[in-house]
Amino acid sequence: MTAARRFQRIIATTDFHSAFDDAVPMLAHLHAIRHDSLVVDCGDFFEGTGYYRLGKGAVEREILTTLYDVLAPGNHGWPHYSEPGLREMTVSANAVDDAGQPLFDRLRVVEVHDRRVAVTAVIGVSAFHTIPAGQRAGHHVTDPVIALRELMLEHHHHVDSWIVLSHSGFDEDIRLAGACPFVDVIFAGHCHSDTYGPVHVGDTLVVKGRELAAGYAAAEPVGSGWAARTAVFPAPTTVPDELAAVDEEIDSIGRMLATPLGTVDEPYRDAILDRRRLLQDVASRLHTGLGADAVILNDTALRPTRLGDVLTLGDLLAIEPFDNQLVHALLPDRYADSPDSLLSA
CATH class of the missing domain: 3.60.21.10 (Metallo-dependent phosphatases)
Known part of the structure; x- marks a missing residue:
């Protein structure tokens, strides 16, 4: 070369x-x-x-x-x-x-x-x-x-x-x-x-x-x-x-990323994403929807992306680009009444 x-x-x-x-x-x-x-x-x-x-x-x-x-x-x-x-x-x-x-x-x-x-x-x-x-x-x-x-x-x-x-x-x-x-x-x-x-x-x-x-x-x-x-x-x-073929492939993926997924909720609209607020909302839903006793989330897993009024696939993958996963684990009885101790265990 x-x-x-x-x-x-x-x-x-x-x-x-x-x-x-x-x-x-x-x-x-x-x-x-x-x-x-x-x-x-x-x-x-x-x-x-x-x-x-x-x-x-x-x-x-x-x-x-x-x-x-x-x-x-x-x-x-x-x-x-x-x-x-x-x-x-x-x-x-x-x-x-x-x-x-x-x-x-x-x-x-x-x-x-x-x-x-x-x-x-x-x-x-x-x-x-x-x-x-x-x-x-x-x-x-x-x-x-x-x-x-x-x-x-x-x-x-x-x-x-x-x-x-x-x-x-x-x-x-x-x-x-x-x-x-x-x-x-x-x-x-x-x-x-x-x-x-x-x-x-x-x-x-x-x-x-x-x-x-x-x-x-x-x-x-x-x-x-x-x-x-x-x-x-x-x-x-x-x-x-x-680089024409590469440029065409980039454009093709870009069009897929522009796919609209829905409307952005008012608190997040037309602003840089507040990661902590989003994770607090996620934790609240996990508590009420799944009955999770404790939720541990890392805000550095998310990127502070600017959002408009429509959420696209590209927005979603820019917010969480590294394919992290939520893991639902059953806690031993000793943590049931004091889940905070998990943070230092």
């Missing part, structure tokens, strides 16, 4: 989360610049909207294999990175199996502006443990700092620069930069914070592109070091011919 291209820079996206409502600028720009740019992603390309729920990740896979060169696995959509076609593109220095063997290639060495550049990735320990247990069975993560130091000792003799794609959070990456001063650039992901950088930690740059298809981060060799920046995706004029 990359043999005929001469890379001048690295372009990094992160936390796309299947945000196809606003993806055309991203797709068009990546297509336009990839002829001389190594295009990478820092994780969580999958999951987060009805496009993923209905499309099962097929459109995301097509985009990744068409526009990208190197991937870091994120906690969302973790199983996809082991699929044929994506596995070969994925790198990780600290994801291992039960035997301690790497789950993915540990690094990729590419030439960027006449420098031999090692591109690797790490996933933060806390990020890894948010992956559903069934999806990460037999998988483990090691300390990112130790993993990167070991990798550097093995390969420092034949690379000039080190680039890390991190799915850990910006604050974690600041600490990572301090512990691994040999790294030139850390492209951050996972945190969805308002901090984008670039931030200097010694000679290391930490930078993050805007999430949800809004922007990207870029880094390129300058003098004896590196320069980094962030940018938003410019508005495109047309969708590239190479």
